[in-house]
Amino acid sequence: MAPAIPTLAIMGHPNAGKSSVVATLTENDRIQIDKRAGTTTTLDRYPVVIDGVKVIEFIDTPGFQNPNYILEWFQNHLDEADLARAFVDVHAANPLYVHDCALMRPVAEGAGIILVVDGSKRIKEKDRCEIELLRLTGRPRMAILNNTTNVTEHMEAWQDALNKAFNSVREFNAHRATYDERIRLLQALKTIDQRWEERIDETIHAFERDWDRRIDQTVTTIVDMLKEALTLKVSEVVEAFDRSSVAEREAVEKKLTASFEDGLRKLEVRAQDQIREHFRHNVWNLSPDSVLAKDLFSQEVGQALGLSRKQLAIVGMAAGAFAGAGLDLTSAGATLGAGTIFGALGGGALGFFGRDALAKVDIKKAIGVERVTMGPVTNQQFPFVLLDRVILYCARAMNWAHGRQAADEDAPNRVPDKSLNKAFTAELASEQHKALAKFFVAARKGKDLAKHEEACRQIIRGVLRGLSRSEIDSRANL
Ligand SMILES: Nc1nc2c(ncn2[C@@H]2O[C@H](COP(=O)(O)OP(=O)(O)O)[C@@H](O)[C@H]2O)c(=O)[nH]1
Ligand SMILES: [Mg+2]
Structure with a gap:
């Protein structure tokens, strides 16, 4: 039987x-x-x-x-x-x-x-x-x-x-089969025994529904990460410092920046963990050529991902008009006089995000100490970079065959592959850039969020669906 x-x-x-x-x-x-x-x-x-x-x-x-x-x-x-x-x-x-x-x-x-x-x-x-x-x-x-x-x-x-x-x-x-190829193999299984046709059709539909659901879960993971990243604030209590001393200002800024960046890195790692779980990965290895292997705030990442200068300028105008306060977006760090303290230093560690600093800085004085707060992110490029990175991560999670595990087959004499570091957001239409920018502003302000979030979800869903349609070369060692 x-x-x-x-x-x-x-x-x-x-x-x-x-x-x-x-x-x-x-x-x-x-x-x-x-x-x-x-x-x-x-x-x-x-x-x-x-x-x-x-x-x-x-x-x-x-x-x-x-x-x-x-x-x-x-x-x-x-x-x-x-x-x-x-x-x-x-x-x-x-x-x-x-x-x-x-x-x-x-x-x-x-x-x-x-x-x-x-x-x-x-x-x-x-x-x-x-x-x-x-x-x-x-x-x-x-x-x-x-x-x-x-x-x-x-x-x-x-x-x-x-x-x-x-x-x-x-x-x-x-080792290389993608979701698409798995489905095609199942489809071929139907032909080997007609009695199985219906059951295998059901199986394929179940696989497809499951895949769609994972994409939805992933969209939620990404949108949640962006929302948290765009509202993140960190505070450090420091001893009252001498503002006329460059060394003291730098020390405070360094400390604050480090904990702010760490907060953002943690949000990214948490999203990556969730995405790996959505796509059932426990073991794999990252290609050293991938910007995913580089620090979020590294030069390589800033150069490879996000929008071009021109795209950013167009988006900046639209989002600025939308926010009703150009100041808020463009002169980060300029609140409460903190800009004059840190502004000049902002071009250092965070310079690759453009001329703008990463985030607002706020200083409150108390007796003998000062509470310095960094956040939320005001830099316009940063959310695009963060989004690009997480999309790259998804591309890998979605296309890495489970049978490959943590394969090291191409470790020696491997040719560095630049195609791994594609900036997905840069390829979107200008209207989509604007919709995303509006969502970023809404997320940061916690205003009109629902309206703009749905548009953002749709854009991300579209990109993720594209990733599993073999748009990405399955041979790419993402
Ligand atoms: N490069 C490459 N190696 C493979 C592929 N399939 C299997 N291997 C390797 O071949 C070896 C044996 O694979 P395994 O699945 O355990 O074979 P089994 O003994 O038939 O179960 C392992 O080292 C695999 O990593 C493949 O498609 N590409
Ligand atoms: Mg075996």
Whole structure:
């Protein structure tokens, strides 16, 4: 009897990439993947559960022990209606075939087969033997050509051999596959057994709904981060200082700036943690070429992300008019005379955000001490930079295959890739820039927020949807 939900046994040689394929398809980066052969020694079941409902199940297997024997036995029992079932029944008690029986049992119970082969290796006699014995089971079966290197010379021979024996043959790179490619693989699974069509359609819809929901959650994470970043204020109580002394002014400003920047960094890290969770990532490594690996306030980040000077000028006018107070936006740090204290220094650490300082500074005197407050952010470029960074982070979270885990395959002799540092906001339309700028002002002032937040959400949602439509080269090591 066929299982109630589509169930697929993943078969193939040790190191063909079976566990990687399962990890990517089920978005489970905790599956053990190892350079040594034979990491998987038991059958492991990996159900995909969406909204508490199991929609599909993959069974990761360790590969055959005696394929030659099984094939020979199959060939000598071709009159059996169900070879997999018959093989297991006859050999269940035979210690020599415990392993092969365990492997065949899910197939005997009606599971379909996904054979994973490493297309970079030459096809061998043992492979042909396995291909033939899987064909003889008569089960719905798909073959996945997983290329673990850049060697393509053997791919055609594999295609030829596999096409004759499988209902569907797909190239699928367990380390590079994107959301789109996962969906396409599922779509192909429909064709290997008509009886599954409806269930797999439901599964695909469940995947799509789930993906949309994650995008919505991510939009919320981003908008919340922006709102918090744009209202953040930090205070330091310092001893009354001598304003005529540059050294003393600098010391106070340094302390304040450090805690303000730290506050912003923490908000960014918290948003990143949430995004990783939305897209079910536990392990990965950052490319050192990515601006994500650089400090939020570093020169590289300021140069790579955000709007161009010209775009910023246009947006500045619109947002300034909207805010009704150009002063508020353009002369940051000028309140309560603090500007005259810190203004001249603002060009230092924060200079890359343009001529404007990062945030307002406010000083209140008490007896013997002064309370210096920094915030909220008034710099117009900063929220665009912050938004660009988080979008880059999303691009990575959405397109990093779970089977890749914290792969280090391209660590040595890797060519630095500048395309990793795309400024997404700079590519938006001018109207969108203005809408975002209005949201930033509204967020900072806590005024008319609802109205402008929805516009901002829509813009971000649009960008994120674009990221999963393979707009980003899946090969980019984001
Ligand atoms: N570069 C690259 N390496 C892969 C790919 N798939 C698997 N590997 C590597 O091949 C090795 C074996 O993979 P694994 O999934 O454990 O194979 P299994 O023994 O068939 O389960 C691991 O080091 C993987 O990281 C791939 O698509 N690209
Ligand atoms: Mg494995």
